[in-house]
Amino acid sequence: MTVSWRAYRSARRRSRQAWVLLAVLTLAAAGSAGWFFTAGQFAAAEPAIAGPSEAPVFDGTWMKPVVPVHTVPQGSALDALEGLPVKGRAPKDNYQREAFGQAWLDVDRNGCDTRNDILRRDLTAVGFTEGSKCRVASGAIQEPYTGKAVEFRRGAESSKEIQIDHVVALGDAWQKGAQGLNSQQRQSLANDPLNLIAADGPANQQKSASDAATWLPKNKNFRCHYVARQISVKASYELWVTQPEKDAMKRVLDSCPDQPTISAR
Structure with a gap:
């Protein structure tokens, strides 16, 4: 009789455990279904960004090359990355934008300031302000950092939607x-078309002075070109990378090992 009672209690305990497990699985299934029919189905169906995979560098019909410290090494970006020194950051407390010269000079002496040169290079359907062959008033761009199509209109507020980004931020270069x-040489670095891209204003503000270890474009199609361009600038102007920065660059280039360096020639 004692053995039967113990068997009975054991059977009841196993039965309760089975019911608890069944209840947990039912709740989990209900939660998953609820997520799918609210947000999940839309997240699963969200398309990948189909933005551009590269950006313009130089147009010799009206731009003149800026003289860098060195020419960009030809070959793969991975090889060029291996050639960059790896060091820690230098202090930034003495950084001033003026160390790179006045913003948007006409460094190449083609008659137009650098900002308008880059807008003209990167935008399509470019319109100029009345009476000017330099001052860009309007245009369109498939913006490379976000992949969005953006219409540019010059104005006190609207001009901020498209900004000119230093691919290697000047604050990063300083360190x-x-x-x-x-x-x-610093003036050339700040105005070299190789180091400049017309970009989404908010994305540029978010990037600030970040390197590849802390910021990459949302448009993943553009990351190989972006990282190769940073490497090319750093090689051309004798700049170094930190170890985390180098690791981040290598992770990007692992998906495109044949990515070449980028040149403004």
């Missing part, structure tokens, strides 16, 4: 070798 350049 990684630019302090050792002379004033003319």
Whole structure:
């Protein structure tokens, strides 16, 4: 009789455990179904960004090349990355934008300032302000960092929608070798078409002075070109990378090992 009672209690315990497990599985299934029919189905169906995979660099019909410290090494971006020194950041407390010269000079002496040169290079259907062959008033762009199609209109507020980004941010450059350049070389770095891209204003503000370890374009199709362009600029202006930055660049280039360096020639 004792054995039967123990068997009975054991059977009841197993039965309760089975019912608890069944209840948990039912609740989990209901939760998953609820997520799918509210947000999940839309997240699953969200398309990948189909933005551009590269950006313009140089148009020799009206732009003149800026003289860098060195020519960009030809070959793969991975090989060029291996050639960059790896060091820690130098102090930034003495950084001033003026160390790179006045913003948007006409460094190539083609008659137009750098900002308008880059807008003209990167936009399509470009319109100029009345009486000017330099001052860009309107245009369109398939913006590379977000992949969005953007209409540019010059104005006190609307101009902010498209900004000119330094691919290697000047603050980052200052901490990684630019302090050792002379004033003319820093001025070239700040105005070199290789280091400039017309970009989405909010994305540019979010990037700020970040390197590849802390910020990459949302448009993944563009990351190989973006990282190769950063490497090319750093090689051309004797700048270094930190170890986390190098690791981040290598992760990007692992998906495109044949990505070449980028040149403004």
